[in-house]
Amino acid sequence: MKMISKISKLILALVCVGSSVFAQSLEDARKAIDAEQYQKAKSMLKNLTVTQSTKDENFFYLGWVYVLQDYTDSAKTVFNKGIAVNPKSALNYAGLGVAAFVDKDRATATNNFNQATTLAGKNSKPYAYVGRGYLAAPINDRVAPADAEAAIAILSKAKALNPKDVDVLLALGDAYRTQSKNTEALSNYQAALSIDPKLAGAKVATGVIWKFANNFEMSETEFKAALAIDPNYGPAYREWAETDVRWALSDPKMASVKVKEATDQYRKYLALTDMSEESQLRYADFLVYSGDWKTLQTVATELAKTSKNLKVQRYLMYSSTENKDYPAAIAAGNTWITKAEPKRIIARDYLYLGRAQIASAQDSLGIGSLQKAYALDTTQADVYSEIGKSLFAQKKYEKAGDAYRTYLSKSHKGTLNDYLREGMSYYFAFDTNKPDTTLLTKADSAFSYISQKATTPVAPVILYRAYVADSKDADRNNIKGLAKPYYEQYIQVIGAKTSLTDSEKKTLAAAYAYLGTYYEYKEKDDAKAAQNFTKARETDPTNKQAVSYFSRKGGASKGK
Template identity: 25%
Template sequence: MTKIKTGLVAVVMLMSNLVFAQSVQEGKKFLYYERYQSAIDALEKALASKPGDPEAIYWLAQAYRENGDVPKATETLRKGMEGANGSNPLLLAGMGQMELAEGKTNDARQRFETAISLTKGKDINVLNAIGKANLEKSGDAAYAIEKLNQATLIKGFKEPDVYINLGDAYRKNSDGGGAVSSYQKAVALDPKYAEGEYKVGKVYLTQGSDQKDIFLQHFNKAVEIDPSYAPAYYDLYTYYFSRDVYKSKSFFEKYRAVADKGPALDYEEATLQFASGDFQTAITKADELLAKQGETADPRLYRLKGYSYDKLNDSVNAIKNLEIFFSKAKEGQIIPENYVTMAMLSAKFPDKQAQVDEFFNKAITSDTAQANKIDYVRKASDFFKKVGNQPKAAEWMSKVLVVNPNPGKVDIYNAGFENFKAQNYATADSIFKMYSDKYPNEVYGYYWKMRSLMLIDSTMEKGLAVPDAEKFISIAETDKVKNKSTLITAYGYLAGYNANIKKDFPKAIEYLDKIIEIDPTNPDAPKNKEILQKANKGAAQSGSAPKTSPGQSQPKSGSVNQ
């Protein structure tokens, strides 16, 4: 009888362990699909069935963290590490992650090193957890890469998730090539691992819309190999949101079928009204959800209302709702473009002018893609040009040269020209010097350096613009028709400089003849030439070069507005 009872107990325990293992695996699977509430439910059930289990504690904390609740994740780990679990390596790695989320980098590193020491650096799961932990904002990407690569060398390694975290670490370290390679290795290890295809698409997505064929291919490939992979459906839905409302709705329906139900999904459904252009209905739907769901409502509903009011030209309610959104938004819900919208709205209110620069700067610092940073700087400059604030337009256009380590000719030219228009002539001169140094065979750098220095040295006494004028002419004369007006400005300047400063009348006359050659109808050049010819004749007769009197006509250097 005792033997039978013992056997029954063993069977019950075996079944209990099986249920527990299934719950943990189910929770991890939900995390993979980014179904965080379902993951929490499954892992809470697993932990309830086997209290104190390190794996269940770690993954439940991960579910809370992914759902944006760092305090709850930390508390789960703290309680789980009481007693015998105090030095569990996996939990040490998990707690280190939460400390990184709170900016406690030294404490976190100590926990990681302890976990590695306890496992002698040979536990794949622990190394993977440490690598993942360092994906946090204050984490060390290089350290993550080191530990994750170490995990892949351990005998028996076959975890595609390690390659995913490795790819994320490379992305954090601004190494797109390393990221793509790692994600591809995850798929090579498991051809059904949709996250690998999806993450490759995410890399190309950050490189701008000109890479759309590539990132859309990978997003579609992800749902092809795993029709339940919600994140890829979500990105396809959001990509088409402002481009093709019908496609967007189609992908949303597929996303809704595999996503967790709740406030977040309700918010996404409400945004489709916005995509359809029915802004008033979007506001009404958002108000209904806010009233019904209260504190559990998705804060992004306020953003939806703000954008909808903006489309309806109601700036007062637009900025009011966006301010509420910024105050309530959860981690990851604010995107850089939201700051740009707030900057432009703030400019409409006299008491919010100081926020304009603040929000444009937040957009730049919060975006990881360099192309997007450059785009925001350009948007800021264009915005200030439209509102007639030329000094701010110049200031922002100059920032392109800081944000972009290798600016092209258009950005350098625009930065220089905006500063010229803002009468920042010294800055314009230095920027156009950058242009002429980088593109020495083009006329623009020399011409606008000349123009800037003409205004800095307005009396021509120092002759600051002479070298650039001469260099400009040497290039521009290869096409006198195309460069006619700018050549007249340069010829005029050098004629004036040689006549009034150097008293070299023959040289000045040469430049006036060049003006007459390309512009026979020029009203000033012949008159000035006649004056100089008389002055030169008189100088020859007297044996000295006479100084022009204050009232005497002088050669014109050309209008600075040419």
């Protein structure tokens, strides 16, 4: 979805800002981290690890910046240096745990978290970062409930140790917020503000709560309050921009205004950060969130010229797929997936690569990629709908039916149309090349479900149930008429229409012809046979069964 199409290219031209002389205190470095000025923070902290090389805290916060920038290997190296300085450094063990957690190494993470809390004693700060660690590896931008509960448990212990540690209170608020427990989240943010009224981050976090409640005016009020505390607090502008995007998506009447405001707010955010490569990557994240795929492809293409960060290839793959530039998408996707560390690959990567491959007629590769997406994240059951569609197009009907059945059993988004596709797939599998009656049973099960759930009779479903029943009635020398009630119902439903398409005329004629055959051979009722074949011919003069019947009868009953 194109939501930020008017984002100015001036954003890309902003130059690095910031003072050439940084304050060298740890507190100033922490303020830079909070303001998302990561390059500035790293410069100060690297200096501090040299000038104050015996203080393990300096190493921890440097490592923490690397975690925030998604460089976990660099983070681990720095945390281990902090432990070398102080073997009992609870903070650096917490950092190692967070890095392992982000890398999906839960066993190592748990061991390091336990070591951190053991060494922490009554110091609440390591608990705060252990708690944040449990929030650091969301899936599809959602923190798993079990991880959130683990965070809340450890942060509650920290709060009991030191009720006035604002880091703990903010982290606890964030943990509750990930699970939409907004009352508890607000309570902790307010508690932090009562201790330190100048916590701009607490105001921003409160604004985010209102954003997800779609109370955008209250969000803006909180962001403005944060900027009243600190006019240079960049995260307030970033969250304000993302709120404007959500507002635009929620209210089409406000879309144009809010898209422009989002652009302005994000420009301010970038100007207040250090415009490092990481800031531009965060800008790319914003473009993903906003659905501005054209701008994202432009940004990612420019970044790819100078950046060695493989994540740029991910952005190129996503944006190129959305922009239907499939060769570029496949090239970027293959680069990302083959060169990035396996732990960095997420389900969405295979999802986009698979879509680009299928769109490029590389169906087998595409289906394999979509299956890998599901293997990485079983909440991505929707991929089986796409797999089913691809297999059906390749006339691999039984596999298509299986894919739709899997989709419907695992996804909460399945519709009656998906049941129709499942049933059609199994029916065609039987009809084309595999006379296995279990396929007919599966097909009819899907069609039957639609008949039970639909509020009114669905003509195509009735017709396919007739086809299935007729296929079961294979012995033409001993016809049972299994399809008769379905064809009669189809005639009743279609006959009620005031006008028919050419396709409906042909299927209606086929229904009459079936009944004609039934009465001629099963019931031996020549009058009803002639009556139905006549209706078949009147509806579709080219109907082969009707033509054959009247040919056999020497043209008898013509026109009656």
